[in-house]
Amino acid sequence: MIKEELININQEAEKEIESSNDLKTLNEIRIKIFGKSGSITILSKGMRDLSNDDRPIIGALINEVRSNLENKLKQKEEFFKNQELLNKLENEKVDITEPSKDCEIGALHPIARVIDKLTDICVELGFSVVEGPEVETDYYNFEAMNIPKNHPSRDMQDTFFISENILLRSQTSAVQAREMEVRKPPFKIICPGKTYRNENDSTHSPIFHQLEGLVVDEKISMADLKAMLTIIMKKLFGEDTTIRFRPSFFPFTEPSIEVDVSCPNCHGRGCSTCKGTGMLELLGAGIVNPKVLEISGIDSKKYSGFAFGFGLDRTAMILNDINNIRYFYKNDVRFLKQMK
Amino acid sequence: MKVTYNWLKELTDINVPAEELASKLTSAGMEVEEIIYQNEHLHDVVVGKILKIEKHPQADRLVVCQVDIGKEIVQIITAATNVFEGAVVPVSLPGADLVNGVKIQKAKMRGVESCGMFCSGQELGIDENYFEGAGVDGILILPNDMKIGTPIDQALMLNDIIFDIGITPNRADCMSVVGIAREVCALYGIKLKKINLNYDIDIYSKETVRDFVNVDVETQNCYRYMAAAITNLKIERSPLWLRARLNAVGIKPINNMVDITNYVLIEMGQPLHAFDGEHIGGKQIVVRQAKFGEKITALNHNTYDLDESVMVIADENKPMVIAGVIGGMDSCINNETSTCVLEGAVFDLKSIRVTSRKFGVRTDSSARYEKGVNIANAEVGIARALHLVSSLKCGKVVRGIIDIATKKNESRKVIGSIDKINEILGVEIPTKDMVSILNNLGIETTLQGRNLICNVPPFREDIENDNDLAEEIIRLYGYDVYDKIDYKLFKNAYITEGCPHPRLNLERAFRNMLVMKGFYENISYTLVSQDMTNKLLLNDERTNLVKLANPISEDISCLRSSLAHSLFQNVSYNLSVGNKNLKLFECGRTFISKSSNELPIENNYLGMVACDENFDFFYLKGIIELLLNKTSATYELVRSSEPYLHPGIAADIIIDKVKVGSFGKIHPLVAENYDIPHNVFYGEINTGILAQLPEKKFHVQNISKFPIVERDLAIVVDEEIKVGDLISSIKSSCGKLYYDVKLFDIYRNANIGENKKSLAFNIKLSDMEKTLTDEEVSQIVNKILKSLTYKYGATLR
Secondary structure, three states: OHHHHHHHHHHHHHHHHHHOOOHHHHHHHHHHHHOOOOHHHHHHHHHHHOOOOHHHHHHHHHHHHHHHHHHHHHHHHHHHHHHHHHHHHHHOOOOOOOOOOOOOOOEOOHHHHHHHHHHHHHHHOOOEEOOOOOEEEHHHHOHHHOOOOOOHHHHHOOOOEOOOOEEEOOOOOHHHHHHHHHOOOOEEEEEEEEEEOOOOEOOEOOEEEEEEEEEEEOOOOHHHHHHHHHHHHHHHHOOOOOEEEEEEEEOOEEEEEEEEEEOOOOOOOOOOOOOOOOEEEEEEEEEEOHHHHHHOOOOOOOOEEEEEEEEHHHHHHHHHOOOOOOHHHHOOHHHHHHHO | OEEEHHHHHHHOOOOOOHHHHHHHHHHOOOEEEEEEEOOOOOOOEEEEEEEEEEEOOOOOOOEEEEEEOOOOEEEEEEOOOOOOOOOEEEEEOOOOEOOOOOEOOOEEEOOEEEOOEEOOOHHHOOOOOOOOOOOOOOOOOEOOOOOOOOEHHHHOOOOOEEEEEEOOOOOHHHOOHHHHHHHHHHHHOOOOOOOOOOOOEOOOOOOEHHHOOEEEEOOOOEEEEEEEEEEOOOOOOOOHHHHHHHHHOOOOOOOHHHHHHHHHHHHHOOOEEEEEHHHOHHHEEEEEEOOOOOEEEEOOOOEEEOOOOOEEEEOOOOEEEEOOOEEEOOOEOOOOOOOEEEEEEEEOHHHHHHHHHHHOOOOHHHHHHOOOOOHHHHHHHHHHHHHHHHHOOOOEEOEOOEEEEOOOOOOEEEEEEHHHHHHHHOOOOOHHHHHHHHHHOOOEEEEEOOEEEEEEOOOOOOOOOHHHHHHHHHHHHOHHHHHHOOHHHOOOOOOOOOOOOHHHHHHHHHHHHHHHOOOEEOOOOOEEOOOHHHHOOOOOHHHOOEEOOOOOOHHHOEEOOOHHHHHHHHHHHHHHOOOOOEEEEEEEEEEEOOOOOOOOEEEEEEEEEEEOOOOOHHHHHHHHHHHHOOOOOOOEEEEOOOOOEEEEEEEEEEEOOEEEEEEEEEOHHHHHHOOOOOOOEEEEEEHHHHOOOOOOOOOOOOOOOOOOEEEEEEEEEEOOOOHHHHHHHHHHHHHHHEEEEEEEEEEOOHHHOOOEEEEEEEEEEOOOOOOOOHHHHHHHHHHHHHHHHHHHOOEEO
C-alpha cells in the first residue's frame, strides 16, 4: 500500500516539478513534499508503524523517492537560476558600437618609423648605429669625401653654408670619415639623420632624411654589397624583393652605382608608385674610393669597403603610399592619424 | 648635354633604333633622360606652291587658293595676307598635329571646302634665327627652289633625334658629341671616325698670325692659349645644316663665325672665342687677372665690376672677355667684322668655377671649363673651327697659330691588377673582355702577366687606379652580372657586433610611451625664422641662433634653438585647419651658435605639447614622471624660469644640479605670439643627458607576510602649504611602518575658511613582523597629525 502511495507521490511530484514555471512554485512544491506536513514527511513519520521486515524495504524506497525528487527539484531550480542569470545578462547588454573611452592612442611619424625599422634590421645584421652633427665642417662633409673645394662634383649638392668652412651637412656620408678616424676594421655602421640642401620645390624639401651605411673589412667587393643590400631590402620591403645595379657617380665611391629596388607595390609589374617601370630608384652605393679610406687613415691596400645611402623620405612615401613630400613636415594630425 | 643622332652618326658607324641606343647608353652610366623626336609635330606638312588665289565668295577676309603639293592640287582657304600666287609655303594637310596643338582636318569655311592650312614659322616651332621668314607675322614664305611635295621636316632639316643625356661630374670629356660618340663606340665595339681637321691656309698672303695679334699669358690660371687669325671674313647666315645642328641642341644660330665656335664647342667640347681683330687694342692679347676697379660690359648687356680673383682676356688697355665665362660687347664679332682672331684656350677649372659663381653667370663655355677641358683639346678645337671656316668659305685662314702652353699634355700609364679588379667586383670578368672594353674606350691596353698596362689618354683624367678601371670594365661589361648572384654570398665583415644607439633607443621608448598616451609624433623643419627668439621671449644663450649665409628665404634662415618654437607652430597650424585636442611631440635637435666659424652646440631634446580641454599641469607632470621613471634619474622639481612658460605653473627638472628639462603652462604672451590658446602645456627633456645615465637597476626588498592596513586622513591647511612637504612629513612620521601615501582629494570651500584647502590622504602601513592592530595604527595617525599640526598648522577636518 505504502509502496503504491510512494510511487504515486513520486509520479505526481515529478509532473508538478516538470510543469512548474518559476522558483516560487518550485518552492511550494518542495513544501508540499518535504515540508512539515509534506507527503514524504508524513510517510516517513508512518515508518515506525511498520513491521520490522517492511521497515528497511519501505525506508529504502522512501529514500530513493526522496533523493529522486530532491534531484529533480535541484535540477529545476538550477534551470530557473540559470534562466534568471541569462535574463539579467540580457538586460545588461550594451551597444558595442558606442565609441571607446579614454584610450585614444597617437601615432609615430612615418619617417621616424622607417628609421626605427631600418636600424632594427641593420643592428640585427651587425651594424652599429652612429650619429654625427647636423652642422658640419666643410672637411667632413666634402673634403674627406674626396670632394675638394671648387670641384665640379660640389655642384651635385646645393649646400647651405653658415660660413666658409661650416655648413649644414648635405649628406649623411659626412659621418663616414668621422667614424673611420676612430674605428678599426672590420666594422659596419649606419647613420640615420637629417640632411639639408638648398632646394625647395614640389619634389624637394630643403630638409630631408638619409641613412648612410658603411662596411670596411678586407676584400669587400661589389658582390658583398649586392648581398647585403638584398638582405636589407628584403627585410624592409618583403621576401620577394629584388635589387638591380646601374652605373652612377659619387666622388666617394668607385665604382659607384644606383640601386633599383623592385616596386613593393606591384612586385615589378609596373604601377603608379614606380611610374610603370616596376623598379624604384632608392639608393646610391658603391665600393669606398680608396682615396677616401686613405684620407681617414685606413690602409687601402689592406682594406676595402662598401657604402650605401638612401633617402628615407622617399622610402616612407613608398611604404605608406604617401604621394606628397610636403605632408612630412607640416605635421597635420589629419595626415599622421592615418598611420596609427 | 644634348646630342643629336645624326651628329653621332657622322662620327661613328652606328645605326640602331634610337630607343635601343638610349637604353644602352643609360645602362653604361650615360643616362638618357629624354629622347626628343624633332619632327614629332611635323608629319603631314609638305612644301607646296600657291598656283592661284581667288576671293572667297562669302567672306571678304578670306581667299581661296589652289595649291600644288606635288602629287595633287588641293584647295586651301586662308586669311593670311602675305601669300601670293607663286609663293612656296609649308602646307599642313588633314592629319597634321602641329606643335601648338592645332589638328588639321578637311573643313568647309563659309560653304567652301578647305583641305589644309598654310603654316607660319611659329607653327612649325622655328624662329627667324633658324630660318629666314620664320619670324614674320604671317605665313612662312619658303625659297623658290624647294622641291614641291617634300615633307617639311626634310625640307627644313628638322628630322633629327635628340638625346638629352645626364653627364656625371667625373666625365667632363662627355660634355661633347665626340665624347658621347666614344662611349657609343665602346658600347658597340666600333671605331670612332676620323674628324676632319684639315683647312686651307691663305698661301698668297705674306701675313702671319703675328701681324694680327700678339699674346702674353700673365696668369697661372691659363694652361694653354692658342690664337689663329682669319681675314676677308664675310659674316652671314650659316648654311642650314649647321643651323639645324645648333638649333637641335638648343643653341640659337647667330652668324657663320659665331655658329662655328658654338658648333665646335658642342662637337669637341672646346670653348672658342672669336674677337673682332680690329677691336683688339694694340693688337695685343694679355691673359691676366683683372685689376680692382676694372669693369666689363658683357654680351648679356650686364656690366660687371672686376677684381683680382677674376681672370680676363684683355687687350693693351682693358678687359675684353671674362676668361672662360662670357665675352664683352666691345670686341665681339658683328656684321661688319672682316678680321677675326680666334681663341682656343684651356683654363684652371677652379678659377672659372669661382668666377662663374661670383657673377652668377653660367654659359655653355663656363659649364665645360669648370668641369675641366684637357690641354690637347684646344688644338683640335681650333683646327676643327678653321676647317669649318675654310670649307664654308667664310674667310681666309692666316698662316701660323700662336700656342702658349704652361702645362704639358701627355698620356699617362696606369697599371691595373686583374686580380685586384676582380676582387673589387666580386665577380670574374674574362681578361680578354677587360682588355677589349678598355681599348674600345680609347684606353690603349695591353696584357702583361696579371697586369693591365693602360695608356690613358689625356681626356680621361678620371682614370687613376684599379677602382677606376674596375668601374669602366663593369659598366660596359654590364651590371646585370650581379642579377644572377646569390645574395647569400656575403662572406666578409660578418663578425661585427651590432650596437644600437643609446639615445635613439631611449627616445624610441619615450616615443612609444607618448603614442600610447595619445600623442602624435612630429618632425618639423629645424630651419626657422629669426623671430623665434622674440616669439619665445628668450633671453639666454638660446638667442644665439646659427644663421645661414645663403638661406632660401627668411622663414627658414636659422637653426632652431628650442623645440618649443616648432611645436607651438605645429599647434597653431593644426588649429588653423580645424584639428582639435592636440597632443604632439617631437624628438630633434636644437642648435646654439658659439661663433660662425666653429661648430655650434647641438642638443637632443624631446619636446611635447598639449592643447586639450582635459589637460592640465598635473597631467603633464604625470607624463614627465612616466618618462623619467624609464631612466635611472633621481631628480627634483623646482619652479621654472623658462621665459616662455607661465612663471607660476611651470617646473624645471634638475638632476645633479643640471637642468635637464622643464614643463608647464605656456606664458600668455607667448600664446598670443603664436596665436594659440592660453591653456597650452609644453614640456621638454634633454634626451642626450638622460641617455648618459646608467641603466635603471632594481633592488628588491622583502615583502611582509602580513597584510597592509590603510587609513584615510583629511586635514585643513593654509593654501601656501606645499603638498610635497606634507607628504614628506607623513612619510617620516610613519617611520619603518611606511608603505605608501597618496593624496586623493583636494577641496576648497568658504566653509573651511579663506585661503585654506582641505587635503585627504590615503596612508598605507605595513609591518614585517606582525599584523598591525587598530590601536597601533591609531597611534601612528595621531603622530602624523601632531607633526602636521606642529609644522604646518594643520587641523583635522
